[in-house]
Amino acid sequence: MVEQQGLVCTLKASYPDFSLDVSFSVKQGELACIIGPSGCGKTTTLQILSGLLKPDKGSSILLDGIDILSLPTEKRQVALVFQDYALFPQMSVQDNIAYPLKLRKMPKSGRIAKVTSLLDLVSLPGFQKRKPGQLSGGERQRVALARALASEPKLLLLDEPLSALDTKLRRHLRDEIKRIHDETGVTMVYVTHDQNEAMAIADTVIVMNQGKIEQMAPSEELYNHPKTLFTATFMGDGNLLPYSIITQTLASEGNNYVMFRPKSGEQAIFFRPEKVTIQADEKLPLPEFLPHLEFKNATLSSCIFQGSYYQVIYTWNDYKITAVAEKRPKGLNATLGVRLIDILQFLDGRAVKV
């Protein structure tokens, strides 16, 4: 068997109100994002990887081919960046970043040079003398990142590092982290609950729910071909309608519904807002010839300005259908169309191949 560089792990842990059972791998130099709602086991996963929590029997953690499960936290070479930074308040920025260097008995001159280069890397040159209390949230997180990198980890874990920051700063720092990842080439596992953050920086996204992995794939694939309804709704907006309406209502309106094969179980259709075409004049045909699902006589219920686009919500037979428009729609009524190839089908929460 070829030794795989990077992280290969199977983690099992059970607690009174929650159990975790996941298995995934991250290639060396890759940035993987774990994403999921709060309480899904993201943070627990990181804590087990870093050795702060002990998993149950049957778990294994291989890092660059070495089993690190039995090693104590300090010997794993796995650094962890916390949401609330965890900078040591009694130490200056210099001392915080030099902390792992001192532990490795690096001489003082080497430490100073290393701290300087790390501060340059995180765009905080000249911050050596400051105390954590004098820094803003974003600056603290950069220092925490520099400190984690100073320990030269084989694996860098980031636990919702940006969620304590405001939106604009979050975007900026997100791109910085991506840049630092590309410059250092360190393997990263990044936990977040924000799908935009995950999609923007991750090579691979791991969607977790209730202690299990729903899907693990590059973000485009997750967005366009979600394997589960959970992934589909968690990764971005979408319209979810029961399958029954297609057979009942749409059939009577003369829609072409032969592509949908009815099955037993709870079946649903799902499509993204940007896939919906709005035809204000009912008499004109829809602009494309590809087979469409048509929702006739939809009524505009709200139109929300989002800057570069409008989020338009229509009511159709008591269902809400969200679409995206470049301009504010003129009439109240419209026919909404979705290409059949843009429609995803789910049976009991799992994707059905059409």
Place this chain on the structure above:
Amino acid sequence: MKAEQKQQKGNPPDLAGVPVAVILIVLFLIPLCVTLGEAFTDGQGHFALSTLEKTLTDPTTWSVLVFTLKQALLSTLASLAIGLPGAYILANYRFKGKQIVKAISTVPFVLPSILVVLGFVIFYGNNGVLNRVLMALFHRNQPVFHFLYSLGAIVLAHAFYNSPIIMNLVSTYWEQMDCHPEQAALTLGASRKNVFRTITLPSLLPSILSACTLVFLFCYNSFAIILVLGGGPACTTMETEIYRKARMSLDGPAAASLALLSMLITIVLLIFYIVLQRRLKRHEDFNNRRYGSRPSSVQSKTLIAIYAVLVAIFVLGPICSVVVRSFTTAPSRTAPMQWSLKWYRQLFGLSSGKDTMNIAWTALKNSLFIALSVALISIPACLSLASAAKRKGWLASSLEMLGMLPMAVSSVIIGLGYYFLASRIQTRGYVLVVLAHLVIAIPFALRSVIPEARKIPWMYVAAARTLGANRATVFRTIEVPLLKNSLITGAMFVFALSLGELNATLTLSDSSIATLPIVMYQLIGSYNYQGACALGTVLIISSLLVFLISEALKGKEHG
């Protein structure tokens, strides 16, 4: 479930503090067991219930107990009456010198009771400052007040001693109480009076009750104040009775059985206190009134000013007059005072002549030696106990309870236990005094260290571990530096308590080891008040010096 809780479940508890805890418990339990053993023996050292029976059936025992409870209750009520307005002002208003007032209000925790007694006699006595001023004002030849040697004197001295404690504890709680419910009540149309009655008072009540219980406990266990200001059989409490039985009537078993009875009562009080403490909510939100408002109306300003002046006169007056009196002398009773170093020269053996006493040097040397030893031993002890008590769980809470135990047993009883012990084994008296002081003082130091240890976020430790530090390195490089200030505060507390400790030392050694408080007690007993004042001033200056040194050692606060 939070990650932190999982973490604590997953790993075995930290056992580092256990050996130290065991040593402390042994130091505490051995004298206690010896005392209890003594209570169950007759005069010849055989097991018997006769001593206990005799004590419990003696009507004197019960009248002493009733008097003890009565004076404690009256003292607590008086402390509450004086302390509560202060708590209100401190919690709700912002004014210059507030920090100083708060700092001063913690002084009684460490103020030696013998100093309080002395200040009281000097200030309120027949020939005291207050009477002199009033006599001059009203042109009277006789003292206006006859305070001393009565229940009134005891209650007043206790109130003076303990009202700052009420002020401190209640105002701290009040200050951090969420003020949003009160604001909500105001917006819903309640008047200020109504808000106070229906919202503020109910949430404040546990803290008032808890502070009162503590003060009651202190007054119950009060010793020097009763011994000197009580002045006779009419004003005898359990503690002074234990001391008299043990050291004057030399009836060990009788003293021990009284101690047993007294201890049972204080344990009940302590349990009540602990239950109340548990009910006090910890405030972590930021809706508190920490910044307060400046007093706005002329009326409130005047009231605050009057209260401040009265408190300054009646609380600081006695202590200041001790210092002032030590530097003055009067050639005759009616002649005006003159500045003089006479008492210091006398005590330190610097003056020639028949009234030279060399006792001050010895006392200072003994006191500093004992207090420094106790303070230095307490630092590693507190550190290991605090790190063990930091984690939640049965081990931590039982350790914390055990740390509180010495509060249930008065220092007189601890002294008594070590006295019985000393009569059985051949140990140097100093060692026993140091051990007794250690047992008495460490719970107070822990009160400063354990909350700080609990405040250290778990993630600091976790972060250091992921950066490559092992458990011991994390402790040395992260936890100890973060606890440094509270450890210094704790050691300072221990030093001050040990320096002023009279009760246990007197019961244990009966003045064979001359410490500053013991010599002061002897000087007061022989009506050499100025000499006692001089030694009292030496005590105050030593404490102040150590306080200043410890403040200088402290680093800046973080966060």
